[in-house]
Amino acid sequence: MRAGVLALALSLGPAAAAQEEALRLPSGQAARLFEVLTDRPAGGGPIYRFRYVAEGFSAGAERLDAISADLAWLCEAHALPRIPNSGPRPGRVIISLADRGSEFGVYDEAVTQVFEAYRVEGDRCIWEMF
Template sequence: MRIAGLVLTLCLAQQAAAAQEEALLLPSGLEARLLEVLTDRPGGGLAYRFRFVAEGFTGGEAALEAVVADMDYLCQTYAVTRLPGIGPMPSRIVISLADRPSEFGVFDPEVTQVFEAYSVQDGVCIWEMF
């Protein structure tokens, strides 16, 4: 089981490194780049976390519709399309979008960041309330 986990981790690292160079044009007009993909097994099962950075991202309630559209886009057109190459089907995908890179799990008041959770059914991202 440890070998399978190591292989999955190496596969994710290779995909993330290649994707960091790929700019994704979001519906809001911002360009996002993949920072990293993390896996964990919270109480609800396997989850993949796709962390993106978009310079100029400001978040906020005024831009709520644009943020929702960007998050849905990243899940549906990026994350879901890469699931077959990553490994087992997760019970949840978490998409995060920030204005700059940050260390996962470390609070940084200078970073503007949002995140949303999705389940996947028949290749479609379905928003999940936290």
């Protein structure tokens, strides 16, 4: 795991995350939480990374709208309720969706993965262009 990135204890250890029920996304795809990571860059609020896996996931321009809706739904319906209410609010929430698990920060050409960054406003995730 990359220096400065720590696994976040949100009452979910790696084994618990693997056992969590599949989430039915707006597109109909089923996804599971793979892991949650956090770090705190200098001068900003914490960044929460929620990484999800959906077997058979594929990306492509023709699926852009469905994928965007799935990522936004994962942020608002699943990730935000799992961020602690005490302490500093997140500077960003990053949602990723992949066809299989992979080591964070390590490129693997066999993995299909997409991700988006959001800022949090109340109970809403607002898309942030990279």
